[in-house]
Amino acid sequence: MTIVLGLQWGDEGKGKILDVMAAEADWVLRAQGGNNAGHTVEIGKEKYVLHLVPSGILRSDVSCLIAGGAVVDPSGLVKEIEGLTQRKIRTRGRLHLAAQAHLVLPHHRAVDQGSEKRRGHGKIGTTGRGIGPAYSDKAIRVGLRAGELALPPAELARRLRERVTAHNRVARSQGWEKISATQTVREMAQAAKFLRPYLADGVTLAHRAVASGKRILIEGAQGTFLDVDHGTYPFVTSSHCTAGGACTGTGVPPTAIQRVVGVLKAYTTRVGGGPFVTEDGTLGHLLHGMGREFGSTTGRARRCGWFDAVLVRRAVQLNGVTEMAITNLDGLDGLEKIPVCVGYRLKGKILSEPPVESSDWAKCRPIYRVFEGWCEPTTEARHWRDLPRKARIYLSAIAGLVGAPLGIISVGAGREQTFRHG
């Protein structure tokens, strides 16, 4: 079994790598997160942006599970499934929704958006999809789970009304929008009818797949430094985006994992607030000018910076990465000099590990080692040997600095623009 996850702040190109790897998989399990994620996959001229549905859905012989560690906006999922159906992608019998997954309800979105407004300059820059409040209801044990969509409609309506009433009781004082219980009940009743055939016991399904020797990929969403425990807290999402989260989210034990593929960009990006030591406006300008680095969920321009080896080295440790998949190498094709951050400077000290506090992290200054750019396109490369020598030097140096072997290299959005190292 293989975990595929992000080693930076999300948007590393996991969707594309998962799609390529799914050619040799029977199941893809989405472990955590919700429709804050946006996994983009391009197949020929067709472009798909998946938010909740695992990328394996684009391979007709692969089964998919949205596992219990994910949070599901029922109406969002219905829309996503309908969009796939319109594009002739079959989901019935192939896509399963774990009854254990918690629901993201309209009042969660109201809390997310209202709280962000209140934070003003200190805002986290969330996607506004209600992810944090849904996970927080789960943690304080008042959340509704996907399995409850199968309840008799009157009982589902009663439980929904109870949650909306509790929200409305404090909404005004907190600066949250009030929510109509009647509308919530109506919307959820419709979604429940649609989603009931997809419901399953996620843990039993996953374990049956393991027991019958199926080839399984676990899809992580977001990235290591958005993990609620290990990220740049509080500028994080509310789930566990690291390898441990892949196990709790799916109910598959750590002993069943043989391989952890860490996906990363050849440079760094992040969306939303929070520390970013190697951020560089000039690089951002260049990449945005090429039409790159706009968020697939919110359309926001991503913040851009140089490769940060301090950050990725920590991600390799946290996740037990067995190989790396480096994407977006072609984004650096036109550059004469390419800096890589090999250490941080903070209050006169040199750090080789990131500090605990985000406020200290934000004060760190990068120590760069500068590599020579290759100044030629890499997009036509189909083998490691096709890459310019300077690009091979750059990639090998990165692998050495972070302590994990190179596995897959990606030089464009297409399936064919992907090859193995060596």
Ligand code: IMP
């Ligand atoms: P939330 O997950 O919507 O609560 O947002 C919390 C932080 O995670 C914000 O900085 C978001 O921009 C970021 N974030 C959430 N999902 C993704 C993703 O899929 N890619 C990149 N950043 C994300």
